[in-house]
Amino acid sequence: MNDDASCAANASKSHDGVTTDVARARWTLLRQVLRKKQVDNPEVKQASVRRFATFNLFERTRPVSHDSVDTSEEHWVEYTSVFFPQYSAFLRDNLGPPRINEVLNSFDNTGNVCVWPSEETMAHYCLQNSHLFTGNVCELGGGMTCLGGLMVAVCADVKEVLLSDGNEKCIHNVRGIVERNMQAGKFGSTHVSTRVLRWDCDPDISALEAHFDVVMCADCLFFDQYRSSLVDAIRRLLQPNGVAFVFAPLRGDTLQMFSQLAQQAGLLVARHQQYDVQVWDVHQKMLQEGKEAYDENIHYPLLLTLKKGSQAQ
Template sequence: METGAGTSAKASTLRWKILRQALLRKPNADEQSAIGVERITRKTTQGFNLIPSHLVDGSTRSTDATVCYTLPIDSAPKLYVTQRVVDRAKLSDFEICNEYNIDNTGLVCQWPSEEALAYFCLQNADMFRSKRVIELGSGYGLAGLVIAAVTEASEVVISDGNPQVVDYIQRNIDANSKAFGGTKVKAMMLHWNQKDISNISNTFDLIVASDCTFFKEFHNDLAQIVKFLLEKVRPSEAIFFSPKRGDSLDKFLEKVKESSLCFSVRENYDAEIWKRHNQLMNGDGSWPSYEKDHCYPLLVRIML
């Protein structure tokens, strides 16, 4: 007896169906409904809704769209983030992933952990003042842009290992250049296991990253690049926002410990983020597939 996608079909099975359709052709709305996309996908259009945003009128052209973020503090500039909005994966994306040994998640959407990191940086601006900051695995770079716009950091480098993503980061830096004041801001192609890291000519006081610990095959490289950066200037620290995602975060922290680094983990680190989390846990319908383990980012601080 067959089971419907909306009843007892396993989430993993449904995700494979979505992947198959994404590669072969764009599914219509009826097909998506039959698969049960909203029930099992981790992608969300709203996330924690910590920073008000809206789609810029007329900005959707071809595969891109621009989102305007209104930072919830007095006299803060608006930030404009252009991102890809296609619903179907391109085979060329996977070719690039294979060539650079990277994943494709940075192109998928603005992930909620990035928004939580950006909001945390906004609320803790003093932490970044006059500091040199690098964001690892940034995706479209919202957190790095927020740090550059409101914290008076001396320098912000927004990095990713996917060259397609880095192109978007540069476009977003250019679009918001007037918001950065005296802060130097640049995009950087940075693969965590690259042997030649001469392009990291500067030292950094703070490292930030969000949702970078899901893929276990990258854990060792990520821990090693964090150690390398922390060793270049002392005192310094890394601030990671990462959901547990099964045992993936724990496995990463094992690599951190093996690298002779110290870390702390906090669950309740910001009143507003914690409030939004509890609303979602108590049945807020804005994020149908919300689960604490996969969606709520813990605050991990790493240091020598």
């Protein structure tokens, strides 16, 4: 089965018009990147988060190269937290336009385009709340950088961080990122690993059943086809007393549908709108500037916390 083609086809069958538009716009964005064209399609402007690229939570700088003939450094940047400048990590966050066979024949390529604002926001939240992360941590659907999980590995006192995505090209890049930061001594004693992990692949999930104290993901709710699988994966990966942090914008009814599926699966779901002062301030400022540049429906990530029903008070 062609997984990405199935995703696109399934998105077109959405029960919600906004969901359909957002999914279609994501794929339009991928096609624009593939063709190296400026994203000026009205549909993309309406639905793509790239109209609003960042909450300005991290500074991007080029690493200093001591070798004037080394061109590999131009692909690397150092992400430094604006509010916690003691924490930074090296990232390779620009892989160039995806090849046509990658778009058509591989699992969800949206993570190969850029660092999306929800991932940036989750990474900042991890730094702000490092005390919430203990034991074994897993990021699902982390794209080409897994920035959130990477920041947990940099700042928190955890035993293990697994950085995962369903796309092989993403994970190939993440492996290089882990190696670079490990050489720089960014992780301390934390064991950081990577793997291709698909939510809808039972062997992938079974191998890690009930292994994690914390599971996290950002902006992974928009494909109808995989929403139920993501809920099941989170439920199975969590230890009995574990917690999941899910960052995602409303995107029409997609966040609400995910919440309902999680509740039906026996998970306790709490929704948080004002979870961080800095993010909330940017959100309020953008709202005042008008919808032309910013639409909270597709740009402002809400935070869902998920726990197993046994944790009910």
